[in-house]
Amino acid sequence: MAEPGPSDLRGFLAVAEAGHLTDTAAILGISQPTLTRRIRRVEEFTGATLFDRTGRRLVLNARGRAFLPHVRRMIAELEDGVAKVARLMDPERGVVRLDFMHSLGTWLVPDLLRDYRARHPHVEFRLHQGAARQLVGRVLSDTADVALVGPRPEEAGGELGWHQLRLQRLALALPEAHPLAAEGAVPVNLQEAAEENFIGMLPGYGTRLLLDRLAAEHGFTPRLVFESMELTTVAGLVSAGLGVALLPLDDPYLAPVGIVLRPLDPPAHRELGLVWRAGAGAAPPVDRFREFVTAADRADGGWTSRRAGG
Structure with a gap:
């Protein structure tokens, strides 16, 4: 007895979902006997x-319903395997699994993808x-390419490759009416x-990692009154007078209205960069994208300089 092939399983799944042989055959572009x-x-x-046949319809019986989820998983696994092979073959039609922090979704990632997709x-x-x-873990586990x-992960130089793209000076964000805001942009010790x-x-978020590390270096634990997934929310709540925060000075989309940013003294920075699994290769779409991002000449009129101070 021959095992059913992928087309047989897809046919079973299509009929199970549509419930009609003739209509399903037409959708699949094959004859009903096939x-x-x-x-x-x-x-x-x-x-x-x-x-079971009900009038002109085919309805899954109890045995069919028991088998259906397994067919779905088999087809999904097969398609995933085919996709992985495709990623290893064609740099112009493959797949790149790109992860990024929330704060980069308004400027760095759109600029990067716009320029790359144009080519x-x-x-x-x-x-x-x-x-x-979380994103570092996804790269290490091959869930992302x-x-x-940011900041530079501790695995960089070992399990991970790393290429720094930006270096943003960090500042203490204060409500305008806060006593520490009176000195304006004069540097301040955390x-x-x-x-x-x-x-x-x-x-686990990048700026939180930096806050915890810098506070520990200064001998205190920050008293958190609110925790967010978005830097814009952090800036907004600072402007409302609910607290102070650690923010990058030159993020182009923070729009620090109602707050004063005092650079840290001694200076501290937020590193932004690209990570990938060390030694990973043989996936032309991913390799080409990584080369595009890390190419030194991208900074000359390329996407990295499009946002002033970004």
């Missing part, structure tokens, strides 16, 4: 009839947003805010 033979091969392999319009991107540490994160309420990012 589709009937495909269904029969699946039933012969399982050793049971999987459909390689048939490459497919599968995008995912998340916390910096590359990720735009220790001066040790007793303040902080608005911060959620644990």
Whole structure:
């Protein structure tokens, strides 16, 4: 007895979802007898009839309903495998799994994708947003190919490749009426805010990692009164007087209305860069995209300079 092939399983799934042989055959672009033979091969392999006929419709019986989720998983696994092979073959029509932090979704990622897709319009991107540490984990587990994160992860130089794209100076964000805001943009030591309420990012997010690290270096633990997934929310709540925050000075989309940004002294920075699995290769679409991002001449009139101060 021959095992059913992928086309047989897809035929079974299509009939199970549509409930009609003639209509399903037309959708699949095959004859009804061909589709009937495909269904029969699946039933012969399982050793049971999987459909009951109700008028002109075919309805899954209990055996068919039990088999259906397994067929769906088999087809999904097959398609995933085919997609992975395709990614290894054609740099112009493959897939790049790109992860990025929420704060980069308004400027860096759109600029980057716009320029790359203008050169390689048939490459497919599968995008995912998340916390910096989560994204690093996804790259390490091969759930993502590359990720735009910050700060530089501890795995960089070992399990991960790293290319720095931007270096943003960090500042203490203060409500305009706050006493520490009176000196304007004069640099400030973070220790001066040790007793303040902080608005911060959620644990695992890049700017939160920086806040926790810098506060520890200054001998205190920040008192968090609200944690967010978005830097814009953090800035907005600071402007409302709910607390202070650690923010980058030159993010083009933060629009710090109603707040004063005082650079940290000693200076501290938020590194933004691209990570990938060290030694990963042989996937031309991913390799070409990574080369595009990391090419030094991109900074000369390319996407990295499009946003002034970005």
